[in-house]
Amino acid sequence: MPVIVLVGAQWGDEGKGKATDLLGDRLDYVVKFNGGNNAGHTVVIDGEKYALHLLPSGILSPGVVPVIGNGVVVDLNVLFQEIDGLEARGIDTSRLRISANAHVIASYNRTLDKVSERFLGARRIGTTGRGIGPTYADKMNRMGIRVQDLFDESILRQKVTAALAMKNQVLSKIYNRSAVKGEEVVQELLSYVDRLRPYVADTALELSQAIDEGKVVLCEAGQATLLDVDHGTYPFVTSSNATSGGACTGAGIPPTRIDRVVAVLKAFTTRVGEGPFPTELHDKFGDYLREVGHEYGTTTGRPRRIGWLDLVIGRYAQRINGVTDFAMTKLDNYDGLDEIPVCVAYEVNGVRYDEMPVNQTDFHHATPVYETLPGWKQDISGCRKFEELPQQAQDFVEFVEARLGARISIVGVGPGREAVIERHSVLGGV
Ligand code: GDP
Ligand code: IMO
Ligand code: MG
Numbered sequence: 001m002p003v004i005v006l007v008g009a010q011w012g013d014e015g016k017g018k019a020t021d022l023l024g025d026r027l028d029y030v031v032k033f034n035g036g037n038n039a040g041h042t043v044v045i046d047g048e049k050y051a052l053h054l055l056p057s058g059i060l061s062p063g064v065v066p067v068i069g070n071g072v073v074v075d076l077n078v079l080f081q082e083i084d085g086l087e088a089r090g091i092d093t094s095r096l097r098i099s100a101n102a103h104v105i106a107s108y109n110r111t112l113d114k115v116s117e118r119f120l121g122a123r124r125i126g127t128t129g130r131g132i133g134p135t136y137a138d139k140m141n142r143m144g145i146r147v148q149d150l151f152d153e154s155i156l157r158q159k160v161t162a163a164l165a166m167k168n169q170v171l172s173k174i175y176n177r178s179a180v181k182g183e184e185v186v187q188e189l190l191s192y193v194d195r196l197r198p199y200v201a202d203t204a205l206e207l208s209q210a211i212d213e214g215k216v217v218l219c220e221a222g223q224a225t226l227l228d229v230d231h232g233t234y235p236f237v238t239s240s241n242a243t244s245g246g247a248c249t250g251a252g253i254p255p256t257r258i259d260r261v262v263a264v265l266k267a268f269t270t271r272v273g274e275g276p277f278p279t280e281l282h283d284k285f286g287d288y289l290r291e292v293g294h295e296y297g298t299t300t301g302r303p304r305r306i307g308w309l310d311l312v313i314g315r316y317a318q319r320i321n322g323v324t325d326f327a328m329t330k331l332d333n334y335d336g337l338d339e340i341p342v343c344v345a346y347e348v349n350g351v352r353y354d355e356m357p358v359n360q361t362d363f364h365h366a367t368p369v370y371e372t373l374p375g376w377k378q379d380i381s382g383c384r385k386f387e388e389l390p391q392q393a394q395d396f397v398e399f400v401e402a403r404l405g406a407r408i409s410i411v412g413v414g415p416g417r418e419a420v421i422e423r424h425s426v427l428g429g430v
Contacts (some may be wrong), residue, residue, distance in 0.1 A: 002259040003217045005247040008224025009317035011271040013297070013304065014264040015329035015412055017041025019048050020057040020220050022410070022420055026427055028215035029065045030058020030209065033250030034240035035222030036073040036105060036135070038128040040298025044415045050089075051298050055082050056220055059093060065210075066093075067203050069219075070101035071240065071250020073135040076192040098196070099203040099252075100148040106160070108167050108180045109134035109187065112163045115175040125236055126273030128299050136229075136239035138163065147200055150193050155188075157425065160185050163251065188196075204252025211257055212279045219247035224265070225317040233363065236275025244321040262409075262426050265314055265400075270304040272297050278366040279307035281354040293333045310343040310368065311403045316356040318405045325426040326404060329412035331393060332419070337375040340396065343368035344403065373399060381414040388424050 004023075008014045018281065020030060021043045037053040043060055044050075054075065058064040062261045068074060069107040074405045083093045110131035119122045127133060138144040139371060218221050223242035227234045230245050244261045247253060259266040267269060267287055272276050280286070289295065295304040317323060334340055346353040346366035357363050376390035383389050389397075389411075401408045409424040 003211060003219070003246045003253060003257050004260045004262060004427065005219045005258055005321075006262045006264065007221040007242065007317075007321050008227075009263040009265040009323075009326070010153045010224055010269050010310075010313055011226045011277075012224040013270055013272070013295075014224060014266045015327070016220060016264045017043045017325045018329065018412065018415070018417070019262065019410065021045070021060055021417055022396070023218060023427065024058060024064055026063030026216060027058060027061065027064050027218050029067055029210055029217040030056045030061075031067040031069050031207065031217065031247075031251045032056040032221045032222060033069040033219050034242050034246045035238060036130060036132055037078045037237060038073050038130050038299060039222035042298050042415070045417050047416070049085075051114075053082060053299060054078050055093070055096070058218065058220070059077055059086065060091060060097065065095045065097060065315060067207065067251070068096070068098040068102055069203055069251040070099040071246060073097070073100065073105050073132060073139075074094060075105040075130065076189070076196065078414045080192065080195060088384050089395070091329040093216070096198045096199050096333055097201045097203050097206060098147060100146070102147045102201050103135055103139050103144045104150070104189065105131040105135045106163070106185055108171070108185065109138065110166065111171070111177065111180070112167065115171070115177060119175060124274060126275075130299075133239040147196070150189055150196065151200075153190065155390065156189060157182070157186050161190075167254070175383075185286050196247070198326055204222070207251060208254055211253070217253070219251050219253065221246065225320055226313065231320050233275050233360070236273065251374070255292055260324045260428065261322050261396070262325045262327055263317050263321055264327045264329060265317070265404075266329050268293075268332060269307040269313070270295050270305050271307075272302050274299070274348060276360075276364045277305055278346060278363070278368075279310045279368045281306050281308065285337075288336070289333055291338065293330055308341050308343055308368070308370070309400070311342060311400065312346055312353070312356055312398070314404050323404075323406045324399075325344060325409040325424065327410035327412065328397065328408050328425075331411055332379075332381050332413045334375060334396075335379055335381075336377070338377065339372050340373055341370040341372045342400065343370050345369040381419055383413055384421060386421055389392045
């Protein structure tokens with residue numbers, strides 16, 4: 001029975017939450033394996049909108065066990081706010097499992113994220129300010145606080161004291177901020193212990209047993225391929241592995257057990273935060289797509305930067321993630337356009353690049369080479385079969401598919417759960 005990894009192909013906000021929700025009633029487990037509440041997934045069910053940040057999107061499907069894996073960084077205040085918000089709307093969250101090895105975002109790391117961005121000024125990353133980078137840095141520096149540490153008060157106090165011995169120097173001497181009191185951090189974290197206890201588990205073990213029993217497990221990435229700390233547009237990336245390999249380390253599922261990799265690809269490109277973006281639009285088409293697509297950040301409310309579809313990035317995502325199936329979202333946002341340019345290659349200093357340039361400077365200077373396809377100028381949001389799409393829309397999907405190196409199995413034609421065309425089963429018949 002399949003283990004599926006679902007990733008974003010671009011710079012995030014491709015519609016991963018909706019894709020997970022679409023598969024929800026066929027899944028047993030949905031595992032978030034990287035990132036934290038920097039993510040923002042909007043899922044629309046029967047016209048009702050849900051915005052999820054930390055909880056896996058699978059929490060909205062009644063039969064699914066949602067899991068926060070060891071690779072996630074957890075802001076406990078956000079966790080319980082989100083749980084309370086969903087419970088108030090009648091969503092049962094009691095099945096949630098949280099890895100004992102996941103790291104906790106301490107308040108001083110939120111502070112450090114914000115002050116370091118301010119300090120960088122024009123060279124800032126444009127982070128979400130949620131403390132993600134400093135918390136992963138602590139993990140790698142072996143000075144992080146894990147979920148399990150909250151259940152041993154003495155260990156927790158030792159770890160917080162050790163972390164602050166260094167961080168208070170940084171806060172006061174570099175950033176001119178007042179020092180943080182260790183005991184306040186310890187007491188804040190301890191205040192969550194009783195509520196946290198029932199959710200905490202050896203999630204890698206539970207998932208291994210579930211896979212042995214033939215359960216269907218979907219590992220859902222936060223962020224996306226070009227925000228991956230190793231494979232993205234470094235340093236304008238997040239601080240975790242958002243590509244499919246991250247599912248192995250971040251959920252404790254070995255590569256030999258993964259059957260399929262689904263990448264969600266928006267029919268155009270968006271990005272929030274700083275960093276290079278070859279097909280970025282600064283004209284009426286960018287404004288138009290931002291408005292019809294409601295492209296404003298779910299987490300920070302920032303207007304998203306908009307660009308044409310970039311197939312150099314699409315192919316790169318296929319290669320790095322080992323994509324077996326693409327889910328193309330937001331095809332309906334093109335309904336009003338006469339023609340649609342698609343980037344098929346780059347030109348850098350007179351040289352054509354069909355693959356992603358390895359040198360970041362070249363990527364910064366890449367000029368897109370476009371092929372332009374005709375639009376269809378009609379509402380496709382009611383289409384439920386591929387053959388129901390206007391010929392130009394079918395041709396568009398097939399044009400993209402031919403250049404991606406993997407089939408496009410799902411096509412999104414609207415924000416709702418029902419607004420989708422399934423061309424192939426990504427779960428292998430489940
Ligand atoms: P995620 O972070 O990858 O889960 O994506 P976000 O939720 O941040 O952004 C995707 C947005 O696109 C959400 O508002 C979705 O409701 C919306 N969406 C997803 N698929 C489609 C689609 O096929 N058509 C339209 N019009 N909207 C979609
Ligand atoms: P979902 O899961 C889009 C971006 C931030 C910033 C960079 C680093 O909704 O696709 P961080 O706070 O992670 O240190 O910020 O990454 N970023 C996202 N952009 N969608 C996301 O998540 C993002 N999560 C982080 O804007 O450029
Ligand atoms: Mg998002």
